[in-house]
Amino acid sequence: MNNRRMSTVRMRELLDEGSERTHVKLCGMFREQDIDVVNEVLPDLCGFIVDYPSSHRHVDRDRLQQLVDRLDPRVPAVGVFVDEPLGLVSELADTVLDMVQLHGNEGNPYIVFLRELVDIPICQAIRVRTPDDVRRANESKADIVLLDGGAGSGKAFDWSLIQGVERPFILAGGLDPQNVGEAIDRFHPWGVDMSSGIETDRLKDPGKMRAAVAAVRGRDEQLRDLSGSVRDSRGAVHS
Numbered sequence: 001m002n003n004r005r006m007s008t009v010r011m012r013e014l015l016d017e018g019s020e021r022t023h024v025k026l027c028g029m030f031r032e033q034d035i036d037v038v039n040e041v042l043p044d045l046c047g048f049i050v051d052y053p054s055s056h057r058h059v060d061r062d063r064l065q066q067l068v069d070r071l072d073p074r075v076p077a078v079g080v081f082v083d084e085p086l087g088l089v090s091e092l093a094d095t096v097l098d099m100v101q102l103h104g105n106e107g108n109p110y111i112v113f114l115r116e117l118v119d120i121p122i123c124q125a126i127r128v129r130t131p132d133d134v135r136r137a138n139e140s141k142a143d144i145v146l147l148d149g150g151a152g153s154g155k156a157f158d159w160s161l162i163q164g165v166e167r168p169f170i171l172a173g174g175l176d177p178q179n180v181g182e183a184i185d186r187f188h189p190w191g192v193d194m195s196s197g198i199e200t201d202r203l204k205d206p207g208k209m210r211a212a213v214a215a216v217r218g219r220d221e222q223l224r225d226l227s228g229s230v231r232d233s234r235g236a237v238h239s
């Protein structure tokens, strides 16, 4: 049975919006109070680390269902998976999730197979260390890629490598309410993702969550206010 709250069409529209505005994903929710703040600040995506006990943010499938049931239906639920069997990912994609994020060593064969099983968008996370990782990002069969310094590690990667990226991307890794505006200015990503940067003592911090979404929305507002300016398909501003 398909219990998803968001239509696949709406999810496709979201991805097709391009970089005219910066989409913000808050990731790694695991408590009811985290969801209550998400419902207040309404990010564009809300991430859950599924079935990965070595992360302090991990939720099992029952917990995932409970938290997604509590989530505002306007906020798509993203399930983050690390090298999970296709059966588990596709089952949760059919029943509870609006987007799948693959954060392990899944390659194009896995993604092509998953594509046959699920109709929601697939995001592939790539840890960017070398130009070869940038090539993998460009060649990924996923609907969108997330460029990361780690996996919820709070570490940024060498941003100079971004110049080789030829497709829309979500920027992740070490972003927080203080530096996210600069990242938007420099790279005009489709989206930005934050997890460690919105935590205090490994718990989501309501003040930082509010500041993170406000920083992204505020930076977009400033860019829109640049009189007589337009943004090209990659979001760069031209006067």
Ligand SMILES: O=C(O)c1ccccc1NCC(=O)[C@H](O)[C@H](O)COP(=O)(O)O
Pocket: 027, 028, 047, 049, 052, 055, 056, 057, 080, 081, 082, 103, 148, 150, 151, 152, 153, 154, 155, 172, 173, 174, 175, 193, 194, 195, 196, 197
């Ligand atoms: O967050 C985790 O604990 C995690 C564990 C295993 C795989 C992925 C994980 N996080 C994925 C994310 O999308 C994070 O938000 C992303 O890595 C950015 O994290 P951070 O640098 O802490 O902001």
